[in-house]
Amino acid sequence: MNKTYKYNRYLYKAVLILIGMDVIYRCRDNNIKALICFVLFLVIVINDYLRQKYFYKTVKEYYSSIALGMIINLILSLHIEGYIDIYFYLILYELILYGEGKISRLFISLEVISLLALISFRMISGYDNIGYYDILGIIMVSTGICFYLVSLFGYKALRKEKREVERLNKELELSYEKLKEQSKKIEELTISKERNRVAEEIHDNLGHNLIALNMNLDVAEKIIDRDMDKAKELINKSYILAKRSMEDLRKAVYALKEKVTKTFIDSLKEIVANIEYTGKVKIILDVEESIEEILPEYKDIIYTSIKEIITNSVKHGKCDEINISIKLSIEEINIIVADNGVGCDEFVKGNGLLGIEKRIMDYKGKINYDNSISKGFKIELVLPNL
Template sequence: MKDLYTVGSRMLVQKMFKGFSLFSIFTTILQEYPGDTQSILFLTLIAVILLVNDFTRIRFQNQTKALWYVSFILSNIWAGFLLFKVYCIGTQIYIIILLVEIIVSTHKIPVYILCLHFSIFTASLIADHTTLKDILSSYLVIISIVYLFRNVLIEKARTQELNQELQVANSTLQEYSNKIQELTISQERTRIAQELHDSLGHYLIALNMNLEYAGTIMDVETDKAKLAIHKSQQLSKECIVNLRQTVVLLGEERASKELLQSLHEIFDNFLETNTIQFELDMDQDIEYVDSDIKHCIYKTVQESITNGIKHGKATHFSIEIHKYPDQISLFIHNNGADCKEIIKSKGILGIEKRIVALGGKVVFYSGESSGFSVEASIPKIAVNFEGNQEAHSW
């Protein structure tokens, strides 16, 4: 039943009905006009002309509309004439086929053509002594069925169009989904790399400083050297634990320690070296802000210290963390070598990314002769623009 709605199938059915109609017309002509060769030839010629005209119209229907209308009007006249002269099932079917073509095959039903068809249909049947009541009732039934069929075809066409749009939308959605998945994987890899860089980088810098310090004083101050070596062992163990936590718990929100305690643990990593000094001025209310903000502050301080020691050979760090009504401010300054041109390394880019992700701002600048500063502000109610939670492994 579904195949009947396709254009090719409808044309095939139409040809079958036309073939049957012409067979019925020729048979009826021979039966009604026996021995009247002239009438047989004339009516047969009309039927053949009608068939050729219809074939030509259908074959070239998309080229010239004016020719289509002329051809269709002629078909109605000849079909009506045959209906009058050769009243049979074949002529009735043929006149109905023309009605189907008017209603189904045209985008907008030409009313005047429909009126012409009705007039020819009515005139032919009245001439054959059919009552007007029967003509009207028959025509209304036929046109209702054909119009219903037209609506079915229109709805089917709309459904197919919507299905095609849906397929395109699904295809586009799948492409977006794949891109989002790739982006998510990429962001996750970047986040893991940044986490490992920040955490392990800090421990390795502290470990290296303690070992260098121990090597320097080994022969002079054995006790202090032992303490530095012990601290190095402790740092290596903490580094391993931190690595495991990062791999296993990355992406999960952990119960965090107090920020002040976590910052002092960073300072303690360099305590035995006696070469790095830290000054911390932090409002106690900072402990009550959002955990994402505290984690961001922690990572910023950690990476700033790591970078200051590694690149600037800094020996003194001043850290200020204050809470204001609408924002949290963070200022970190060290006395390391001056930096004429700031090239954003992975660590600095990580700091910037974390702060911006919370809706904050950060600037990096160096003094005229020495020192390097990090100044940041984060909204008190932070919004994570990336939509990702980071592992708060303090």
């Protein structure tokens, strides 16, 4: 827009220079007339400069300047013919593109009437009788002026629409930024509330478990010499309480993390790296990237289950290779962990596998085992894809 305005100003100045030269040329035979006409035209030029530089700031000064230019232009056009008529179109151009409101439309109407009256006067003033071609000429000129006006108004409407679109786009960008900021605040508030909730859970659940654990151990210490079986039962119960407390604490810490810097796949790769670091077991991980889109609860179940299964494979299976596969379909999530260990002829589920089963069943999933001798050990977990 600035570049277009700049070129328009250059063209405007060039047109004024050419009009001034034409005014002098047409009055060359009469020095006094030439001087008067040139001074009047110079007033037009100075008036235009002041209007476009200073007078545009107030409506009264602006339209007073327009009126002065229109009057001087009409006077010059009545006394000399030529390119001075172009100034009519320059005034119309300025009024249509930059003027607004009723007063602008009034001045446009006055300028059009003045131009048509001037052209009609010139065409009929030299003739006693008005002929067909005179009337046709007036009609053609009027049509041309109308076309010029319609084109300018159309261009103005397009430019106005463009400015409106740009304004709406800016408003949309501002609204989007505000929405992002509000969304961030809501997210922070949600995280803060979740932290408070988890903190309450830690206080209630973990505190209760630790008190119960302390009581059990205290009682076990007092009766261990008198009732060994009862003491063992209390110690076993204390072990379960401690393990449950560790699990609750792990979940709480996971929930309290301010920012998750690692993806779920990265967390799985970290487990793999920790095992492979010993150099005794190779783990092949095959995970689809879409796993990142599943429910957080599912991620927690899969992560815990894989860690437990790998631990069992390394500890009891005597394997040197473990294959982990996680596949997603529209209906289900399929997790398979298989090792090449010795397998087992009698399969006994420990607390770890029982815990995995319970978590899987809680989400209406299923778990399958393959413990064939000399074929290693394979566990398949299936969760519904919600």
